[in-house]
Amino acid sequence: MAKKTYDLLFKLLLIGDSGVGKTCILFRFSDDAFNTTFISTIGIDFKIKTIELHGKKIKLQIWDTAGQERFHTITTSYYRGAMGIMLVYDITSPKTFDNIAKWLRNIDEHANEDVEKMILGNKCDMEEKRMVSKERGEAIAREHGIRFFETSAKNNINIERSFMELAEAILNKTPSRDTSTNHTNVHVSQSSGHSSKCC
C-alpha cells in the first residue's frame, strides 16, 4: 500500500449563492487558473490540495457546493463532515450578501458546532460595480465572530491567504501530539463526505 504523504486531513466546504464565485475561488487555489465562463455546479464537487503549515503536511479536501436552491438537500448533507466552512458572497450583488444570514443559519442547523467559519466577499476586482462596502462585510463577520476577507478569484487576491488562515484556525484547535513521532497521522475514509473528527 502507498505510504501516507500527509499528517492531517482537513475537510473544508464552500457555500453561498449561485454565481458568487465559489468554483472559481477553488479553481484559483487548486490550479492557479481562472475561467470567465459560468458553468454552474451541479450538486457537489471536490478538489484536493496539500499544504504545509508549521512543519505539518495538511491535505485539504475542499468540497464545492452548488448554490442553486434545488441542490439544497444534497449540499446540506455535506455540512456535518466539514471542519471549516467558507461563506461566499459577491460584492457586486447585495442579494448574495443579505443571504449570508441564511447560510449562517444553515450552518447552525447542519454543521458541527465547533466548525471554523470564514466569510469571503468575492469579486473585489470589480470596484466600479461594487454594491456592498467592505465595512458591511467586516461588520457582519465581527457580529458573528468570524474571519473575513475580500477576495478576487480573477485577480488572485487573498485566495491562498484565506485558505491558509482557515486551515491554521483548524490546526490551532487540533489537539497536538508529539510531532517527532508519526502518530499525528490521521486515517479518514475518503469515500464519503463525512469525516470522523481527526486526531
Ligand SMILES: Nc1nc2c(ncn2[C@@H]2O[C@H](COP(=O)(O)OP(=O)(O)OP(=O)(O)O)[C@@H](O)[C@H]2O)c(=O)[nH]1
Ligand atoms: N470579475 C470576477 N468574476 C468572477 C470572480 N469569481 C468568479 N467570477 C465569475 O462569476 C461567475 C460565477 O462563478 P462560479 O465560480 O461558477 O460561481 P459559483 O459560486 O460556483 O456558482 P454555483 O456553482 O452555481 O453555485 C463566472 O462567470 C466567473 O467567471 C472574480 O473574482 N471576479
Ligand SMILES: [Mg+2]
Ligand atoms: Mg460552482
